[in-house]
Amino acid sequence: MNTSPTVHVVDSAADFAKNAADFIVSRAKAVIEKRGRFVIALAGGGTPKPVYEQLARPEVSAGIDWDKTHVFFGDERCVPPADEQSNFRMAREALLERVPLPEAHVHRMLGEVEPELAALAYEQELKRLFRCERPAIDLVLLGIGGDGHTASLFPGTAAVREQDRLVVAQYVDKMASWRVTFTPALLDQAGEVLFLVEGAGKAEVLQRILEGPYQPDVLPSQRVQLPGGRVHWMADQAAAAGLQNSPYVGRCS
Ligand code: 6PG
Numbered sequence: 001m002n003t004s005p006t007v008h009v010v011d012s013a014a015d016f017a018k019n020a021a022d023f024i025v026s027r028a029k030a031v032i033e034k035r036g037r038f039v040i041a042l043a044g045g046g047t048p049k050p051v052y053e054q055l056a057r058p059e060v061s062a063g064i065d066w067d068k069t070h071v072f073f074g075d076e077r078c079v080p081p082a083d084e085q086s087n088f089r090m091a092r093e094a095l096l097e098r099v100p101l102p103e104a105h106v107h108r109m110l111g112e113v114e115p116e117l118a119a120l121a122y123e124q125e126l127k128r129l130f131r132c133e134r135p136a137i138d139l140v141l142l143g144i145g146g147d148g149h150t151a152s153l154f155p156g157t158a159a160v161r162e163q164d165r166l167v168v169a170q171y172v173d174k175m176a177s178w179r180v181t182f183t184p185a186l187l188d189q190a191g192e193v194l195f196l197v198e199g200a201g202k203a204e205v206l207q208r209i210l211e212g213p214y215q216p217d218v219l220p221s222q223r224v225q226l227p228g229g230r231v232h233w234m235a236d237q238a239a240a241a242g243l244q245n246s247p248y249v250g251r252c253s
Helices: 011-036 051-053 086-093 115-130 200-211
Strands: 007-008 036-042 068-071 075-077 141-142 167-172 177-182 192-197 231-238 248-252
Touching: 007 011, 011 051, 011 141, 011 192, 011 231, 068 086, 075 086, 075 115, 115 141, 115 167, 115 177, 167 248
Parallel strands: 007 231, 007 248, 036 068, 036 141, 141 192, 192 231
Antiparallel strands: 075 177, 167 177
């Protein structure tokens, strides 16, 4: 089974945001045309923010039928939604409050409630929208940390090996904080995944993830594999500098 990822390398930060936003718009159009609804899960952290801001530009966001779009989150810090650490707050300010997305179509992880309850509630919300036990989110956006984590699947944590539950609460020692996160069981159902990786600081870990030995407990990002090239990596030149033999799809201008 071909599980090779598709790697897109872009030249500059401006190109990165534009190409990533264009990728999202193209997927939204195709999925809505085919199935009448597009469900996306947003990534947290800092990398996606300029992508969301680009996506929120009127000339770009006009390409998405927001009435037929639902937004979930791949993970959340267990903080209130107004907290500066909140992934929801970042996405709300950069994108959600700037586009005509119905409020009921924003599915927030409840960072302010007890983590296990938040995880259980989120899993139920996914199953309720999809009316099935194995929801297939059309496009999941993810980032990677310097330690190889993705979403809140951190090295050495039980969440990385979760095969039954779709969403779990995980205490992260290195962050001294609780997180709620998609599990590999849910990520395995995704239509497509787009990893967003930017900056020289990610070059070493990106090379290890894409070209090093498969060790998902050490590099949880490696656990995200889908057949048919449905895992996409979008990286700027600086982040991709260490790649020697990854199957490039192309260098986006
Ligand atoms: C989070 C994210 C996390 C993030 C990486 C990269 O909640 O922090 O979900 O997985 O994507 O840590 O973060 P940066 O984009 O800030 O480098």
